[in-house]
Amino acid sequence: MTQSFIVDEAFWQLFPEVEIAFLTAQDIDNHAKEQVPTDLLTTANHVAATKWVPNDPISQNTVVQDWRQAFQQFKTKKGARCAVENLLKRAKNGKGVGTINPVVDVYNSVSLEWAFPVAAEDMDQIKGDIHLTVAQGGERFRPIGEDDVETALPGEVIYRDAYDVISRCWAWRDSARVEATEATQNLLFYMENVNPQRHADHVAATAALRTRLHDYLGISTTLHVVTHDQPSVAFKD
Template identity: 40%
Template sequence: MAHFMIDSSFWDLFPEAKIGVVLLKDYQQLAESPKELQELLAESNELAKSFVEGEPFAENPVIQVYRQAFQKFKTKKGARSSIEALLKRAKSGKPVGSILPLVDIYNAASLRYALPCGAEDLDRFQGDLQLGLTEGGDEFYLIGSDENTPTLAGELCYRDEAGAVCRCLNWRDGERTMIREDSQNAFLVLELLDPSREEALEVALQFIVEQAQKYLGGQAVTQILDRESDSMAL
């Protein structure tokens, strides 16, 4: 059985971090989100504005947490946490739109609780999934690209035996393991780097489970990983 493991190199950088995981298995395939789910996403875009009311944008506490985190490891130039991109869109009046039902659910959670969130197709992993610093050179194809852009030495990423899955924490997903219309088993992850917001992580995980089971069915399991409990079966 494959596992998700968080390497000590991650905990050395972020000893108080918590990583929330949802495993959603045998869920229903839907080509597009029902109206209610699209409305939930629209509501989440509005709620997200409360996290970035201050000016300048970069000085808002949530943005600062992840900007400072990204200074602790090697990144591609201009790399920013996914939550910064979502909050910037919400604030600027360019809301995140509907993509696929599961993507809409985790984007809604990310917006409502100001936490980076991503998802991968469990069936497309090769071997164990690991989060940690890499020596570089891990194969990676950005969604929509046929060009290999390998990881950098000292970059923090999710990777399996075939290469990188998601780069610079939850910055960029790869084509190989992205959620598709025919995906049936998913790995969803939320990254909490501010220990004072643990309750937000717990509520966000529950939100994802409730919405996924409401619209997609399937079986969901959640777990929060920390330095003392740093792995789980997939």
């Protein structure tokens, strides 16, 4: 049965100019840590701190302002911030983003160096279609690293499949159920851009993600760009 990635009209009514790079990869091996350069995240943390968030406080930097303004357009859990702000904050504070597993390390390096949120999900754990949509309220969600189940708020932007929420507050926290682990064999990625003036950066970041996955981990990807004019794509037959 065909599965699709679909951005619903309720989302486009809030964010008509958003563009999303949607990538898929099959038959991967997420164990080869030795193939990822040892300085990849060190370099990425440095770039993030110096290029994207040099100003104090962190809210005074344009890439952070873009996402904070976006988050003001819908209902969010108190304190929720875009995932990329959390990465940039760690880099700015000198703590740095550390290693998790090869795939996550690669996409975190891209997120840090280009200041876009990047998510990776285990394709085989996805139930039915994926929707980027606006929650009715009450949809179930269990975040990575947590045992307790949460529920989405009415009006909250979420990613969901046919089973439950796979990302809360748009690009804040991902679901433990679809987490990319060392055992993952098939993947899908998405990277969102909320600022049309950063289109060229988004294209460059997408190219970097594909190149690093290929060169470091031997992962070939298929790319689709999802926009208001092209709001859905099939990712599995």
